Amino acid sequence: MNILVINTGSSSLKYQLFNMETEAIIAKGNCDRIGIDGHIKHVPSNGKPTLKSDIPLPSHSEAINFVIRTLTGPEHGVIDSLSEISAVGHRVVHGGRKFAQSVLINDDVLKAIIACVRLAPLHIPANLMGIYACQKAIPAAPQVAVFDTAFHLAIPDYAHVYPIPYAYYDEHDIRRYGFHGTSHRYVSEKAIDYLGGNAEGMRLITCHLGNGASLAAIKDGKSIDTTMGATPLEGLPMGTRCGTVDAALVSVIAEIEGGLSIGEALEILNQESGVLGISGISSDFRDIMNIAEFNFDEAVEVEEIEDLELVHRSRLALDVFKYQIAKFIGSYIVALGGVDAIVFTAGVGENSPSIRRGICDWLKSFGIFIDGDKNGNAEGNGVTDVTEAGSSVAVLIIPTNEELIIARDTMKIVFSTESRK
Numbered sequence: 001m002n003i004l005v006i007n008t009g010s011s012s013l014k015y016q017l018f019n020m021e022t023e024a025i026i027a028k029g030n031c032d033r034i035g036i037d038g039h040i041k042h043v044p045s046n047g048k049p050t051l052k053s054d055i056p057l058p059s060h061s062e063a064i065n066f067v068i069r070t071l072t073g074p075e076h077g078v079i080d081s082l083s084e085i086s087a088v089g090h091r092v093v094h095g096g097r098k099f100a101q102s103v104l105i106n107d108d109v110l111k112a113i114i115a116c117v118r119l120a121p122l123h124i125p126a127n128l129m130g131i132y133a134c135q136k137a138i139p140a141a142p143q144v145a146v147f148d149t150a151f152h153l154a155i156p157d158y159a160h161v162y163p164i165p166y167a168y169y170d171e172h173d174i175r176r177y178g179f180h181g182t183s184h185r186y187v188s189e190k191a192i193d194y195l196g197g198n199a200e201g202m203r204l205i206t207c208h209l210g211n212g213a214s215l216a217a218i219k220d221g222k223s224i225d226t227t228m229g230a231t232p233l234e235g236l237p238m239g240t241r242c243g244t245v246d247a248a249l250v251s252v253i254a255e256i257e258g259g260l261s262i263g264e265a266l267e268i269l270n271q272e273s274g275v276l277g278i279s280g281i282s283s284d285f286r287d288i289m290n291i292a293e294f295n296f297d298e299a300v301e302v303e304e305i306e307d308l309e310l311v312h313r314s315r316l317a318l319d320v321f322k323y324q325i326a327k328f329i330g331s332y333i334v335a336l337g338g339v340d341a342i343v344f345t346a347g348v349g350e351n352s353p354s355i356r357r358g359i360c361d362w363l364k365s366f367g368i369f370i371d372g373d374k375n376g377n378a379e380g381n382g383v384t385d386v387t388e389a390g391s392s393v394a395v396l397i398i399p400t401n402e403e404l405i406i407a408r409d410t411m412k413i414v415f416s417t418e419s420r421k
């Protein structure tokens with residue numbers, strides 16, 4: 001059984017085709033700049049050449065059609081016909097209060113997803129375009145929606161209700177939803193397996209640290225709190241997003257900038273803040289680290305003064321990032337009544353020893369210690385245990401794999417629906 005996983009953004013579409021007997025990736029790729037001009041990268045795993053090409057992609061529909069032609073074509077293809085795609089799994093960013101689990105897409109489900117557009121107006125329309133395009137292009141394949149918010153729907157009311165007038169919650173569904181749920185679920189399941197397999201009583205804090213970043217507190221295998229909120233702006237500082245700040249800053253910034261609208265001020269908090277805002281360098285952590293590692297002692301030239309300011313700001317951006325993460329971890333130790341393991345994942349969490357070390361340095365008073373050598377040399381696909389001997393809490397690095405969770409959920413749902421027929 002082959003399953004195609006689709007992840008659409010407003011101008012992009014990422015895909016992976018899985019062989020579910022082995023869970024191997026048969027091909028993967030992405031279409032970028034949809035609606036602007038168009039670029040595709042397609043990587044087959046059968047030895048055929050990679051395709052990288054600028055091609056016109058006026059809409060998601062054209063992008064899906066191009067992906068399908070490429071998957072089945074003679075030069076870069078990996079399957080002979082569309083009938084070899086048994087089902088399609090879609091990442092859907094928001095499932096509102098309705099979807100606590102992945103679901104087979106039918107007309108009622110589509111209506112319910114459309115009703116969530118007001119909660120994620122930038123993302124869900126793109127997800128819907130991906131679903132419609134696949135329904136048209138591969139009509140025989142069942143489609144499944146896997147929601148970023150589903151894993152966090154179990155968060156108890158005292159942690160998901162905002163202290164604002166209750167009608168916003170009751171009548172308008174405004175609450176903490178959280179995102180990255182598929183990633184937090186995947187790495188927490190892996191961690192539970194690694195730590196003995198019994199979710200009951202297990203207390204985990206999973207740190208998804210990429211361009212977007214969030215933490216989740218997980219007890220008995222369920223999310224009981226997370227840092228992102230009604231929107232993905234809340235919580236940790238991120239590549240370009242500010243995370244949790246004084247809400248009144250929206251009007252303060254609007255005023256400083258000479259009378260911006262709320263939307264324009266929010267744009268600054270969403271697009272120009274986070275580590276980009278502080279460093280003035282980049283939203284990419286590698287770029288910031290490159291500058292932050294500059295050696296002050298070797299800088300003697302006066303012209304380097306401006307550079308030194310950028311070094312200072314880059315270091316500060318990373319310090320703010322690490323401190324805020326550690327602070328939230330502290331609060332989640334309260335929420336969980338202790339902690340058994342801290343799990344690092346996503347681009348920064350998986351690849352940056354210095355960020356992991358910097359976060360753990362704040363956590364020593366909880367008996368959390370990371371091993372210098374293991375942390376420095378960590379690499380690999382499975383669970384990497386970087387706990388220092390004597391630490392009372394495990395520290396793990398687990399690469400995330402949201403696509404695999406989407407493929408597994410899709411297979412489970414399609415199989416159980418078929419077997420009920």
Ligand code: ADP
Pocket residue numbers: 209210211212239283284285286287289346347348351352
């Ligand atoms: P996204 O949220 O876009 O899925 P990723 O999880 O791929 O993001 O993470 C991207 C981030 O990871 C980038 O900021 C990148 O600089 C950072 N990153 C990747 N490798 C490293 C590394 N070796 N050291 C530090 N940061 C890294």
